Amino acid sequence: MKPSPFIYHDPTSIEEALALLQHYSGDAKVLAGGQSLMPLLNFRLSAPTALVDINRIAALSYIQQEAGQLRIGALTRQRTLEFSALVREHLPLLYEATTLVGHLPIRTRGTIGGSLAHADPAAEYPAVATVMEAELVVQGPKSQRILRPEEFFLGYLTTALASDEVLVEVRFPIPPPTSGWAFVEFARRHGDFALVGIAALLDAEGEQCRRARLATAGVGPTPVRLRAAEQILEHEGLTEQSIEAAAVRAAELVEPQSDLHASTDFRRHLTQVLTRRALRQAKARSQERQG
Amino acid sequence: MSEQRQLRLVVNGEVRTGQVEPRKLLVDFLREDLGLTGTHVGCEHGICGACTILVNGEAARSCLMLAVQADGAELLTVEGLAREGRLHPLQDAFWEHHGLQCGFCTPGMLIAAYDLLQTNPTPTEEEIRAGLSAVLCRCTGYHGIVRAVQAAAECLRGGEE
Numbered sequence: 001m002k003p004s005p006f007i008y009h010d011p012t013s014i015e016e017a018l019a020l021l022q023h024y025s026g027d028a029k030v031l032a033g034g035q036s037l038m039p040l041l042n043f044r045l046s047a048p049t050a051l052v053d054i055n056r057i058a059a060l061s062y063i064q065q066e067a068g069q070l071r072i073g074a075l076t077r078q079r080t081l082e083f084s085a086l087v088r089e090h091l092p093l094l095y096e097a098t099t100l101v102g103h104l105p106i107r108t109r110g111t112i113g114g115s116l117a118h119a120d121p122a123a124e125y126p127a128v129a130t131v132m133e134a135e136l137v138v139q140g141p142k143s144q145r146i147l148r149p150e151e152f153f154l155g156y157l158t159t160a161l162a163s164d165e166v167l168v169e170v171r172f173p174i175p176p177p178t179s180g181w182a183f184v185e186f187a188r189r190h191g192d193f194a195l196v197g198i199a200a201l202l203d204a205e206g207e208q209c210r211r212a213r214l215a216t217a218g219v220g221p222t223p224v225r226l227r228a229a230e231q232i233l234e235h236e237g238l239t240e241q242s243i244e245a246a247a248v249r250a251a252e253l254v255e256p257q258s259d260l261h262a263s264t265d266f267r268r269h270l271t272q273v274l275t276r277r278a279l280r281q282a283k284a285r286s287q288e289r290q291g
Numbered sequence: 292m293s294e295q296r297q298l299r300l301v302v303n304g305e306v307r308t309g310q311v312e313p314r315k316l317l318v319d320f321l322r323e324d325l326g327l328t329g330t331h332v333g334c335e336h337g338i339c340g341a342c343t344i345l346v347n348g349e350a351a352r353s354c355l356m357l358a359v360q361a362d363g364a365e366l367l368t369v370e371g372l373a374r375e376g377r378l379h380p381l382q383d384a385f386w387e388h389h390g391l392q393c394g395f396c397t398p399g400m401l402i403a404a405y406d407l408l409q410t411n412p413t414p415t416e417e418e419i420r421a422g423l424s425a426v427l428c429r430c431t432g433y434h435g436i437v438r439a440v441q442a443a444a445e446c447l448r449g450g451e452e
Contacts, residue, residue, distance in 0.1 A: 001335060008296070008313030008359060038355040039336035042316070051313075055360060079349065083410075103425030104406060105343050105350040190424040 003041035007050040012057060017166060018141045020052045026163040028052050032075060032114030035106050060113070060168060063087065069135075069171045074113025082107060090174045093132065093181035093201060097124040100183065103191040113167045116152070119159045122193040122218040124183065126153055129170065130223040131199040131215035137169035144168075153222040179203045180286025182278040185217065186270050188261070194218050195262045196270040198250075200278035204286045207237045214246075214275065219256035219267050226250045229275065238283045247276040298362040302327065303371030311358045318342040320358035321368060329369040329398050333427075340426030343399040344368045350406035350425075369398035372405070380446040381405060381439070390439035392431035399426040404440045412448060416441070 009028075011017045021028055027049035031037055040046040054060060060075035063086050070090055072081070081087050082098045101107055101115065101124050115125040116136065129136065130149040138145050138152075141164055152160050161167060175181070185197035197217035203210045212233035214226040229246040236242035256267035299308045302325060309324045316335075321327045321344070333339035335354045342353040345367035372379040381401050384390065391397045400423065407414060407422035414422065419440045420433065428436065 002316065002319070003314040005312070005314055007294075008357075010359070034355050034357075034360075035337060035352075038357075041314075042335050042354070053357075053360065103340075103403075104410070104422065105340065105352055105403060105425050106337065108346070108349040108351040108406075109355065190421055 001042050001044055003038075004044055004047045006041075006048055008053065009050060010053040010056045014054075014057055014059065014139060014166065014168060017052050017054055017057060018139065018164065020050070021164045021166070022141050024050050024052075028163075030054055030117070030166060032117070033077065033110040034114075035102065035110040036114070036118045036120065054166070065090070065174075069173050072112055072170045072172070074117075074167045074169060075111050076113075078102075078107035078110045078112065078115070079104065081112060091132075091172050093175075093183055093199065094128055094172065096181070097128045097183040097199065100124050100185055100194070100197075106191075112170055116170065117159060117161060117167045119153055119157050119222070120193070121156055121221050121223070122195075122197070124185070124194070124197060124199075124217060127197055127199045127215045127217040127223045128183065129172075130225055131201050131213045132172050132175070133213075134173075135171040136167060137171065138165050139168045140165040146171075149223065150225070156221040158221075175201060176203055178205070178286060178289045180282035180284070180289070182281035182285070184274050184278045184281065186274060196256070196267050196274055198271070198274040198278040200275075200282040202233070202238065202279070202282045202286050204238055204283065205290065206287075207239060209233045209238050212246075214250065214278070216250075216254060216271065219254040219271055224254055226253050226275070228253055233279070238279070243276060243279045243283070246279060247272045250275040296359050296362075298359060300361050300363060301365040303367060309358070313357060313359050315358045316354055317344075317356040317358045317361050318353035320361075321353060321366075324358075327368050327370055331395055331398055333395070333399075338427070339396070340399040340403060341396050343402045343426060345402060345406065348409075350402050367402070369401055372401060379405075381408075381443040384439040384443035384446065385436070388439040388442055389431065389435035391436075395430075396426055396428045400428065400436055404436075404443065407440070408444055408447060412444065414440075414444060419444075 029048040031053040060073045062073040064071045136147045136152045180202045185194035187194045201213040212230040216224045229249040232246045251272035258264045331341040333341035337355045
C-alpha cells in the first residue's frame with residue numbers, strides 16, 4: 001500500500017508549524033520520525049488532509065543540562081539519545097529504555113517527542129517519563145503549558161495535545177547519583193513491542209529506600225504508576241521479602257487487556273516477575289553506586 | 292496529480308535529482324525514479340528491514356521516509372557498497388559464509404550489518420544477533436549471516452579472515 005495524497009508542508013520554525021496546524025484545525029498530522037505514523041499512512045489507516053513535517057525544525061533537537069534537569073528537544077532522535085554521554089551519565093534509565101526501542105535503524109529516525117505524542121501504551125518512553133516524573137512542554141499558538149505524564153497520557157494513543165499544539169521539550173529531573181534504576185521488558189522477539197515492561201527508580205541508602213518509583217508499559221491504556229507497591233518499599237526497605245511483596249502488589253494493581261499476543265493472566269504474571277527483576281537490578285545498581 | 296516537488300540528493304556518491312509527489316516513499320523513488328532496484332520493498336511498514344539504507348551515514352528504513360524528506364541528504368544503498376569493482380568485505384563474507392539464499396533480505400542485512408559494525412567494530416555474537424534482528428530473513432536462517440558478519444568484522448579490523 002501507499003499513502004493517499006496529502007498536502008505536504010515542511011516548515012523550518014516552530015511558529016510556522018503551529019500556524020499550519022491552526023490553519024488545518026485538526027485535519028493535519030505532525031510528522032516527526034515517522035516510525036509509527038508512516039506505517040499508518042502506508043496502510044491508509046490514517047489519511048490526513050495535510051502533513052506538517054517537523055523534521056526540518058533544527059531548533060527542536062538538543063540535549064541540555066539545566067536546573068537539575070536534562071531538557072531534551074522533542075525532535076531529538078532516539079539514536080542520538082543512545083549515543084549521548086550526557087544521557088548515559090545522568091539518565092541511565094532513559095539510556096537503558098532507549099536501547100529497547102525498536103531496532104537501531106528505527107532509532108535513527110524515531111524521536112523522543114514522537115514516541116511520547118504517539119502514546120502507544122506498550123512503548124518504553126511513556127513509562128520512563130511516568131516513572132521519572134518528567135515535565136512535558138507543550139507549545140500552542142498562543143501559550144505554552146507544562147504537563148505531568150499523568151496529565152499528558154489520557155488513553156490508548158491519546159494525549160492531552162490539542163490539534164494546534166506540539167510537544168516541544170521533555171524535561172527529566174536528574175536523579176540523585178546513588179539512585180538505582182532498571183527497565184526490563186518481555187517481548188516475543190528482540191525489538192518488538194513489549195508484552196509488559198517495568199521501569200523502576202530507587203533512591204536508596206543501604207537497604208533503606210527514601211523513594212521508590214515504579215511504572216508499567218503494556219498493561220493498560222496508559223502507563224500505570226504502581227504507588228501502592230512503591231509504598232511497601234518505602235516503608236519496609238529493600239529486603240528480599242519487601243521486593244517480593246511489592247511485586248505481588250504490582251500484579252494486583254494492573255488491569256491488563258487480553259489480546260492476540262497475551263492473555264490478561266499472562267500479562268499479570270509478567271508484571272509480577274518483571275517488577276521483581278527490575279527491583280533487584282535497581283537495588284544492586286544503587287548499592288554499586290554507593291560503593 | 293497533486294503538487295510535484297523537486298529534489299536533489301547524493302546517492303552512492305553521485306548527485307541525483309528528481310521530481311516527485313510528496314507521498315512517494317523514498318524506497319519507491321530509489322527503485323522507480325533512479326532505477327536502483329537493489330533496495331527491496333518488503334512489508335512497507337518498517338518491520339522486515341529489506342529496504343534499509345544509509346541516510347547521512349545511519350541505517351534507516353526507506354519505506355518509512357518520504358522521498359521529499361531526503362532532499363539534500365546523502366544516501367548509500369546496496370549498489371554503493373562495492374568500490375571500483377571490488378565487493379565490500381561484508382559482501383565477500385556473505386558470499387563465503389553462505390549469508391544469503393534467495394537474496395531478498397540481503398540488501399537490508401548488508402546495510403544493517405554495515406551500521407552495526409561502524410557503531411560497534413567488535414560485536415559479540417549476541418550483539419550481532421541483536422543488531423541483525425532489525426532485518427528478517429525467511430529462508431537461509433541466521434547462522435550463515437551471523438558468521439559472515441563475524442568474518443567481515445575481523446576483516447575490517449585488519450585481521451586475517
